[in-house]
Amino acid sequence: xxxxxxxxxxxxxxxxxxxxxxxxxxxxxxxxxxxxxxxxxxxxxxxxxxxxxxxxxxxxxxxxxxxxxxxxxxxxxxxxxxxxxxxxxxxxxxxxxxxxxxxxxxxxxxxxxxxxxxxxxxxxxxxxxxxxxxxxxxxxxxxxxxxxxxxxxxxxxxxxxxxxxxxxxxxxx
Amino acid sequence: xxxxxxxxxxxxxxxxxxxxxxxxxxxxxxxxxxxxxxxxxxxxxxxxxxxxxxxxxxxxxxxxxxxxxxxxxxxxxxxxxxxxxxxxxxxxxxxxxxxxxxxxxxxxxxxxxxxxxxxxxxxxxxxxxxxxxxxxxxxxxxxxxxxxxxxxxxxxxxxxxxxxxxxxxxxxxxxxxxxxxxxxxxxxxxxxxxxxxxxxxxxxxxxxxxxxxxxxxxxxxxxxxxxxxxxxxxxxxxxxxxxxxxxxxxxxxxxxxxxxxxxxxxxxxxxxxxxxxxxxxxxxxxxxxxxxxxxxxxxxxxxxxxxxxxxxxxxxxxxxxxxxxxxxxxxxxxxxxxxxxxxxxxxxxxxxxxxxxxxxxxxxxxxxxxxxxxxxxxxxxxxxxxxxxxxxxxxxxxxxxxxx
Numbered sequence: 001x002x003x004x005x006x007x008x009x010x011x012x013x014x015x016x017x018x019x020x021x022x023x024x025x026x027x028x029x030x031x032x033x034x035x036x037x038x039x040x041x042x043x044x045x046x047x048x049x050x051x052x053x054x055x056x057x058x059x060x061x062x063x064x065x066x067x068x069x070x071x072x073x074x075x076x077x078x079x080x081x082x083x084x085x086x087x088x089x090x091x092x093x094x095x096x097x098x099x100x101x102x103x104x105x106x107x108x109x110x111x112x113x114x115x116x117x118x119x120x121x122x123x124x125x126x127x128x129x130x131x132x133x134x135x136x137x138x139x140x141x142x143x144x145x146x147x148x149x150x151x152x153x154x155x156x157x158x159x160x161x162x163x164x165x166x167x168x169x170x171x172x173x
Numbered sequence: 174x175x176x177x178x179x180x181x182x183x184x185x186x187x188x189x190x191x192x193x194x195x196x197x198x199x200x201x202x203x204x205x206x207x208x209x210x211x212x213x214x215x216x217x218x219x220x221x222x223x224x225x226x227x228x229x230x231x232x233x234x235x236x237x238x239x240x241x242x243x244x245x246x247x248x249x250x251x252x253x254x255x256x257x258x259x260x261x262x263x264x265x266x267x268x269x270x271x272x273x274x275x276x277x278x279x280x281x282x283x284x285x286x287x288x289x290x291x292x293x294x295x296x297x298x299x300x301x302x303x304x305x306x307x308x309x310x311x312x313x314x315x316x317x318x319x320x321x322x323x324x325x326x327x328x329x330x331x332x333x334x335x336x337x338x339x340x341x342x343x344x345x346x347x348x349x350x351x352x353x354x355x356x357x358x359x360x361x362x363x364x365x366x367x368x369x370x371x372x373x374x375x376x377x378x379x380x381x382x383x384x385x386x387x388x389x390x391x392x393x394x395x396x397x398x399x400x401x402x403x404x405x406x407x408x409x410x411x412x413x414x415x416x417x418x419x420x421x422x423x424x425x426x427x428x429x430x431x432x433x434x435x436x437x438x439x440x441x442x443x444x445x446x447x448x449x450x451x452x453x454x455x456x457x458x459x460x461x462x463x464x465x466x467x468x469x470x471x472x473x474x475x476x477x478x479x480x481x482x483x484x485x486x487x488x489x490x491x492x493x494x495x496x497x498x499x500x501x502x503x504x505x506x507x508x509x510x511x512x513x514x515x516x517x518x519x520x521x522x523x524x525x526x527x528x529x530x531x532x533x534x535x536x537x538x539x540x541x542x543x544x545x546x547x548x549x550x551x552x553x554x555x556x557x558x559x560x561x562x563x564x565x566x567x568x569x570x571x572x573x574x575x576x577x
Contacts, residue, residue, distance in 0.1 A: 023239075024239060027232065027235060027236045027239045027240075028236070028239055028240050028243055062199075062200055062203050063203070065203075066203050066206070066207065069207070070228055071228070071232050071236075074228055074229050074232040074233070075232060075236055075310060076317055077317040077319050077348075077355060078317070079211060079214060079215060080210065080211070080214050080221075080225050080228070081207045081208070081210035081211035081214055082207075082211055084203075084207040084210070085204060085207040085208060085211065088200055088203050088204045088207060089204065091200060092188050092189050092200050092201075092204070093188075095187070095188035095189070095200065096184050096185060096188040096189075098188075099183075099184040099187045099188055100180070100181075100184045131215075132215070134363070135362040135363050136362075137362060137383040140383060
C-alpha cells in the first residue's frame with residue numbers, strides 16, 4: 001500500500017482524479033445523465049462538481065469547469081456556453097456554502113444541493129425554452145433533478161471512501 | 174442584523190470574486206465570459222463560430238476515443254445476450270423466413286408497379302447522393318436525441334439530408350461541420366416530419382416523444398377503429414425534402430386511443446445505430462418520351478415474369494401442402510395399423526396362455542384318474558420299496574399304469 005501511495009503516477013492520478021472523472025463523464029458516449037431506463041436519469045457532473053468544490057476545492061479548477069461545460073454542450077447539442085455557466089454557478093453556490101460553514105454537516109449540504117439544483121435547473125430551463133426555443137420534456141427535467149438530489153448522498157459516500165483511500169497522498173504532500 | 178448581512182456579503186464576495194491559490198480567473202469573471210460566449214454564439218459571431226467548430230471537431234473525435242472502453246463492454250454484453258437468445262430467435266427467424274420468401278415476389282411486383290405508376294404521375298424520386306457514415310457519438314441525453322456522424326461537408330453532406338438505417342428513416346442532418354455532422358433523430362421532441370399513415374393515406378406531422386418513439390400531430394378526424402394494428406407510417410414527401418414512402422414505423426394504439434394521443438413505434442432502435450446512409454433525393458428528369466415508353470414495356474415484361482414466377486411458386490406451395498396432407502394421412506393409417514397388430518399379438522399371446530393352461534389341466538385330470546386306478550401299484554408301503562407319493566418317479570409310474 002505504501003508503495004502505491006509513494007508512486008508518482010498514483011499521486012498524479014489522485015490529484016487529477018475528479019478532473020479525469022468529470023471529463024470522462026462529460027465526453028463519454030454513455031454518461032450518467034440517462035441510462036436508458038424509463039423515467040430515470042441523473043446528472044453526475046453536478047454531483048461531482050458540488051462535492052469536490054465543497055470538500056477539496058483545488059481539485060477542480062474554474063477553467064477546467066468552463067472547458068468541461070463547453071465539451072458537454074458540444075456532446076449534448078446545447079447552445080455552447082450554457083453548461084459552462086451552469087457548472088460555474090454550481091461551483092459558486094458550493095463555494096458560498098463552504099465559506100459560511102463552520103461545522104460541515106452532510107444533511108445541510110444535501111439540502112443546500114437541492115436548492116442549488118432547483119435554481120440552476122430553473123435557470124437552464126428558462127434560458128433553453130424562452131431564449132433558445134428548445135422543447136424540453138418537463139417530466140424528464142423534474143425526474144433528472146430528483147434523482148440527482150437523491151444520488152448525491154450515495155456518491156458522497158463513494159467519493160468520501162475514495163478520498164480516504166488516497167489520504168496518504170495528501171499527508172505525503 | 175447588520176452583522177449577518179456583512180457575513181453574507183463577505184461569503185458571496187469570497188466565493189465569486191476571490192481567486193484561489195491555483196486559480197487564474199475569478200468565478201464571476203468566468204461566469205461573465207460564459208454569458209458573453211453564449212450571447213455571441215447565438216448571434217453567430219464569426220470568431221465564436223470558428224472556436225465552436227474547432228471545439229466540435231476536437232470533442233467529437235476525443236469523445237469517440239473516450240467512449241471506446243464502454244462501447245467494447247456494451248458490444249460484449251450484446252454478444253452474450255445474442256448467444257443466450259440464439260436458439261429461440263433462430264426458430265422464430267426460420268418461421269418468418271418461410272413466410273417472407275413467399276411474400277417477397279409479391280413485393281417485387283408491387284414495387285415495380287409502384288415505380289411504373291409514379292413515373293406516370295411524375296412523382297418518381299431517385300437517390301442523387303448516397304453516403305455511408307459511421308456513428309461516432311450516440312448521445313442519450315434527455316434534452317436532445319441526436320447522433321454524430323464521421324462525415325461532414327468534406328464528403329458532400331448537406332443540411333436537411335435524410336438519414337436511413339437500412340431502408341428505414343431515422344432522422345435528418347441538422348448540423349454540418351467539415352469532418353462531422355449531427356443527425357437529429359426522429360425521437361427528438363424538436364423533430365417534425367410530414368408523414369402519411371397507410372392504408373388510408375392520412376396526412377400528419379410526426380414529432381418525437383423525447384425517448385425512443387414518436388407521436389402524430391395535426392391529424393384530422395378519421396376513423397381509426399378499423400385495421401388499427403396494420404397501420405404503417407411512411408414519409409409523405411410533402412415539403413420535397415424526403416421522397417414519399419420511406420418506412421418509419423407502425424401505429425401503436427388500441428380501439429380506445431384518442432386521436433390526439435397516437436403513438437408511433439419506430440422500426441429502428443436508435444440506441445443500436447452503427448452505420449447509416451445519408452441520402453438526398455431528386456426527381457427523375459425524364460419525360461414520357463420513346464425511351465421511357467421502352468422502359469415501361471421492359472418493366473411490364475418484368476412484372477409479367479415475376480407474376481409467372483409467383484404463380485409457379487403458389488402452385489408448388491399448394492402441391493407441397495397436398496403432399497404434406499397425404500403424408501399426414503399415411504402416417505395416421507400406419508399408426509392405426511401398428512395399433513391393430515399390437516392388439517392382435519396381445520390376443521394371440523392370451524390364447525396361447527389359455528391353451529397351455531387347458532393342456533396342463535387335462536394332464537392333471539388324466540393323472541388323477543390313473544392315480545385312482547394304479548396308485549396302489551406305485552405307492553411306497555412298509556412291505557415294498559416303491560415310490561414316495563408326490564415325487565416325479567411316482568407320477569411317472571402312475572402315468573405308465575403301474576409298470577416300473
